[in-house]
Amino acid sequence: MAVSLPGALLARWCLVRLRRGEPAGGASNSSGSTPRAGPEGGRGARRSMASVELRQVRKQYGQTSVIHGVDVGVRDGEFAVLVGPSGCGKSTLLRMIAGLEEISSGEILIGDRVVNRVPPKDRDIAMVFQNYALYPHMSVFDNMAFSLRLAGRPREDIQRRVEEAARVLGLGEYLQRYPRQLSGGQRQRVAMGRAIVRAPQVFLFDEPLSNLDARLRVQMRTEIRELHQRLRTTSVYVTHDQIEAMTMADRIVVMNLGRVEQSGAPLELYDEPANVFVAGFIGSPAMNFLPARLRRTPDGVEAVLGDALGLPLEGCELPDGSALTLGVRPEHFVIGSGAGLPAQVLGVEPTGADTQIFCRVCGTPVTVISRERHRFEPGGMIRLTPLPGKTYLFDAAGGQRIPTRDPRRG
Amino acid sequence: MSATDDGMSYLQSLPRRVVTLYVPLAVFLIVLLFPFYWMVITSLKPDAELLAADGNPFWVVAPTLAHFRKLLFDTAYPRWMWNTLQVSVISTFLSLAASVLAAYAIERLRMRGSRTLGICVFLAYLVPPSILFIPLAAITFQLGIFDTRFALIVTYPTFLIPFCTWLLMGYFRSIPFELEECALIDGASRWQILVKIILPLAVPGLISAGIFAFTLSWNEFLYALTFISASENKTVPVGVITELVEGDVYHWGALMAGALMGSLPVAVLYAFFVEHYVAGMTGAVKE
Numbered sequence: 001m002a003v004s005l006p007g008a009l010l011a012r013w014c015l016v017r018l019r020r021g022e023p024a025g026g027a028s029n030s031s032g033s034t035p036r037a038g039p040e041g042g043r044g045a046r047r048s049m050a051s052v053e054l055r056q057v058r059k060q061y062g063q064t065s066v067i068h069g070v071d072v073g074v075r076d077g078e079f080a081v082l083v084g085p086s087g088c089g090k091s092t093l094l095r096m097i098a099g100l101e102e103i104s105s106g107e108i109l110i111g112d113r114v115v116n117r118v119p120p121k122d123r124d125i126a127m128v129f130q131n132y133a134l135y136p137h138m139s140v141f142d143n144m145a146f147s148l149r150l151a152g153r154p155r156e157d158i159q160r161r162v163e164e165a166a167r168v169l170g171l172g173e174y175l176q177r178y179p180r181q182l183s184g185g186q187r188q189r190v191a192m193g194r195a196i197v198r199a200p201q202v203f204l205f206d207e208p209l210s211n212l213d214a215r216l217r218v219q220m221r222t223e224i225r226e227l228h229q230r231l232r233t234t235s236v237y238v239t240h241d242q243i244e245a246m247t248m249a250d251r252i253v254v255m256n257l258g259r260v261e262q263s264g265a266p267l268e269l270y271d272e273p274a275n276v277f278v279a280g281f282i283g284s285p286a287m288n289f290l291p292a293r294l295r296r297t298p299d300g301v302e303a304v305l306g307d308a309l310g311l312p313l314e315g316c317e318l319p320d321g322s323a324l325t326l327g328v329r330p331e332h333f334v335i336g337s338g339a340g341l342p343a344q345v346l347g348v349e350p351t352g353a354d355t356q357i358f359c360r361v362c363g364t365p366v367t368v369i370s371r372e373r374h375r376f377e378p379g380g381m382i383r384l385t386p387l388p389g390k391t392y393l394f395d396a397a398g399g400q401r402i403p404t405r406d407p408r409r410g
Numbered sequence: 411m412s413a414t415d416d417g418m419s420y421l422q423s424l425p426r427r428v429v430t431l432y433v434p435l436a437v438f439l440i441v442l443l444f445p446f447y448w449m450v451i452t453s454l455k456p457d458a459e460l461l462a463a464d465g466n467p468f469w470v471v472a473p474t475l476a477h478f479r480k481l482l483f484d485t486a487y488p489r490w491m492w493n494t495l496q497v498s499v500i501s502t503f504l505s506l507a508a509s510v511l512a513a514y515a516i517e518r519l520r521m522r523g524s525r526t527l528g529i530c531v532f533l534a535y536l537v538p539p540s541i542l543f544i545p546l547a548a549i550t551f552q553l554g555i556f557d558t559r560f561a562l563i564v565t566y567p568t569f570l571i572p573f574c575t576w577l578l579m580g581y582f583r584s585i586p587f588e589l590e591e592c593a594l595i596d597g598a599s600r601w602q603i604l605v606k607i608i609l610p611l612a613v614p615g616l617i618s619a620g621i622f623a624f625t626l627s628w629n630e631f632l633y634a635l636t637f638i639s640a641s642e643n644k645t646v647p648v649g650v651i652t653e654l655v656e657g658d659v660y661h662w663g664a665l666m667a668g669a670l671m672g673s674l675p676v677a678v679l680y681a682f683f684v685e686h687y688v689a690g691m692t693g694a695v696k697e
């Protein structure tokens with residue numbers, strides 16, 4: 001008897017997988033339409049929301065310092081995305097906000113309360129973990145009801161909230177299932193459901209989509225976004241995927257090596273990166289960086305690429321001969337044959353809408369995106385000219401952006 | 411149907427399977443089950459047949475329940491059984507309760523010295539009971555519980571707790587940290603996490619620790635022999651040996667009947683929980 005039970009569960013699970021044949025479509029229709037369906041938003045009483053503020057937060061594990069003084073402010077109702085390469089301390093920071101990790105120094109405020117010494121359960125937060133952390137021995141309903149039961153909410157209230165959350169997330173028919181009987185996407189929704197039934201002041205997400213396949217990830221991205229539009233709960237979302245950050249965030253916080261490199265609205269970071277790291281991290285394909293040198297001539301200042309091409313600059317205070325890094329986004333090159341930087345074509349990838357050209361300029365690999373359908377042979381030479389006014393200059397040593405005004409920008 | 415010439419068919423061919431599977435299995439079974447067979451046969455043989463020099467020793471001609479009758483009505487066997495059951499159940503539950511708390515604390519509370527403590531627990535398990543029984547005898551004597559069942563109920567946990575703790579530590583380790591962190595955020599206290607999250611997930615581990623503890627205390631011989639002398643306080647293993655062997659007279663039939671009945675509860679227990687038991691020994695929470 002005990003032998004047949006797991007077998008039966010497995011069979012049912014397989015059936016579910018099969019029935020989900022067109023998983024993304026079916027599921028998105030049910031949940032995609034719901035956010036607009038409930039006008040009152042199901043939140044009942046409008047609750048106080050909260051800002052999250054980190055002041056000079058540091059974290060050390062023994063001797064090794066992982067977070068070196070981070071200042072971040074997330075406003076009430078804002079959707080903030082912490083983004084950065086693997087190991088830069090995003091999860092650590094999030095776990096410190098949640099209270100799962102002690103703070104070595106600094107202050108964390110939720111609302112206007114310093115929560116440094118407040119245990120996680122009293123911080124009025126909810127967290128969605130990367131691998132969902134659903135309780136395997138509880139049904140979906142019990143998973144979602146767990147926190148409410150611990151809080152001693154009345155039965156009808158629990159029932160109502162869980163059902164409401166299940167409706168919003170399209171989980172209605174799965175309430176009696178166990179986590180192992182759900183697909184990855186459904187588990188992800190249960191994890192979200194568990195967070196929203198509590199109507200907390202702050203949502204914390206730690207790479208919640210990274211275990212999903214690409215298509216589902218895009219769909220869930222929209223759903224989380226819609227959910228936020230609807231609930232307007234302050235959220236801190238961790239990811240290492242800059243596209244996720246760009247598409248979801250009200251504000252992006254770019255982290256690297258335990259420091260905040262820059263924070264701001266997505267397009268602000270894209271248009272005005274503060275340093276080489278942010279410039280290279282935000283945008284896909286990444287920005288190209290070319291070594292350059294500053295030259296002062298009687299007519300003014302210019303940045304010289306290779307030995308030939310000079311880009312006129314204005315308002316640059318650096319001395320003659322300073323080493324610079326010139327940043328150009330792949331779509332900001334003009335391909336010509338006369339003037340410009342000589343580039344050797346390494347490969348061409350047409351994607352239909354546009355063409356990606358990989359080439360080498362002065363020994364540096366460069367990616368170019370063009371709307372035209374070029375047919376360059378690998379090994380051939382082309383000429384590239386950066387679009388006037390679309391280049392970024394960085395200090396070659398420190399990587400900081402050098403504020404310039406291109407005279408041709410008008 | 412001839413053996414087909416498709417490549418994998420040799421795996422299915424009967425002679426091959428007989429050699430690689432059934433023969434070893436049969437040998438194994440015979441070796442394992444023969445003592446039981448011998449026990450059953452002997453307990454059913456009338457004394458005359460038992461002691462006869464001729465006749466087939468592997469078969470019983472005129473089975474009788476006389477030995478069982480003797481055991482149940484002429485000796486304190488039912489009493490021993492009851493004692494054994496009491497001692498085993500109580501010391502198992504005591505040990506489990508203590509081990510759950512110890513294992514959880516060592517594994518998850520990240521306190522100072524928890525690793526050293528874990529290693530000490532393991533070392534405690536390695537100390538053989540044959541060394542410990544002398545000091546333990548002195549202790550039980552001073553506690554005034556010498557020659558009572560309490561002497562066993564108190565001393566069995568000395569080897570059960572280290573074992574169960576060690577086993578449960580391994581099991582708790584396989585439960586993802588994140589579940590606990592999630593519960594912590596959901597508002598659970600440590601105690602609630604233990605009761606509502608960890609224990610339900612560790613049921614297979616608890617069952618295997620429980621079975622193991624129960625078996626160990628059910629079969630325990632040394633402490634039971636040294637700490638107990640009154641017949642009405644004895645356990646089955648000790649009672650059978652001390653009261654059914656008179657000088658150099660072995661009451662083989664009754665001995666075997668006693669051993670057989672004594673091993674039944676454990677066998678039933680195993681049969682009942684065998685799947686959980688295996689799952690527990692191999693560890694790993696699914697998902």
Ligand SMILES: Nc1ncnc2c1ncn2[C@@H]1O[C@H](COP(=O)(O)OP(=O)(O)OP(=O)(O)O)[C@@H](O)[C@H]1O
Binds near residue numbers: 085088240
């Ligand atoms: N318990 C620990 N002891 C020592 N170092 C740790 C510990 N936990 C994390 N670290 C270190 O802290 C740094 C940041 O880890 P963290 O998990 O926050 O990275 P992350 O940005 O979330 O990376 P990922 O994108 O891979 O999840 C890493 O270099 C890691 O090695």
Ligand SMILES: [Mg+2]
Binds near residue numbers: 090091092
């Ligand atoms: Mg992480």
